[in-house]
Amino acid sequence: xxxxxxxxxxxxxxxxxxxxxxxxxxxxxxxxxxxxxxxxxxxxxxxxxxxxxxxxxxxxxxxxxxxxxxxxxxxxxxxxxxxxxxxxxxxxxxxxxxxxxxxxxxxxxxxxxxxxxxxxxxxxxxxxxxxxxxxxxxxxxx
Numbered sequence: 001x002x003x004x005x006x007x008x009x010x011x012x013x014x015x016x017x018x019x020x021x022x023x024x025x026x027x028x029x030x031x032x033x034x035x036x037x038x039x040x041x042x043x044x045x046x047x048x049x050x051x052x053x054x055x056x057x058x059x060x061x062x063x064x065x066x067x068x069x070x071x072x073x074x075x076x077x078x079x080x081x082x083x084x085x086x087x088x089x090x091x092x093x094x095x096x097x098x099x100x101x102x103x104x105x106x107x108x109x110x111x112x113x114x115x116x117x118x119x120x121x122x123x124x125x126x127x128x129x130x131x132x133x134x135x136x137x138x139x140x141x142x
Contacts, residue, residue: 083126083127083128083130083131084124084125084126084127085100085124085125085127086122086123086124086125087119087120087121087122087123087124087125088121089121091119091121092119093107093108093113093116093117093119096125096127100127100129100130101129102127102128102129104116106128106129107125107127107128110125110126110127110128111125111126
């Protein structure tokens with residue numbers, strides 16, 4: 001086995017290290033300059049583009065007279081005591097309709113009845129023929 005007891009001076013190691021750092025720095029500088037030189041040239045003129053075409057379709061308009069809001073805000077006469085009938089024992093909706101010259105369907109609609117065969121004594125019914133002015137009928141305009 002060969003043994004070397006010779007010591008390398010510390011000053012030489014520092015010089016070698018500085019040399020390597022300098023070489024790496026120079027290499028990085030050259031690389032960045034080379035990459036910068038590889039960038040493409042800008043085009044000599046602007047390329048033509050087509051104009052933007054927007055096809056705007058207007059929203060449909062609403063006829064406010066044909067909406068539920070117009071119907072809900074229309075003035076309706078309030079029933080008077082004379083337009084109300086209190087169901088008596090033995091009354092039927094068809095007998096009440098005949099008595100006041102209205103149809104059963106009109107009584108059902110005016111009183112929001114779900115079952116025309118079920119009325120109770122003491123129940124208050126609105127009689128459409130006894131109201132002073134008829135309820136307005138709004139139809140949608142095409």
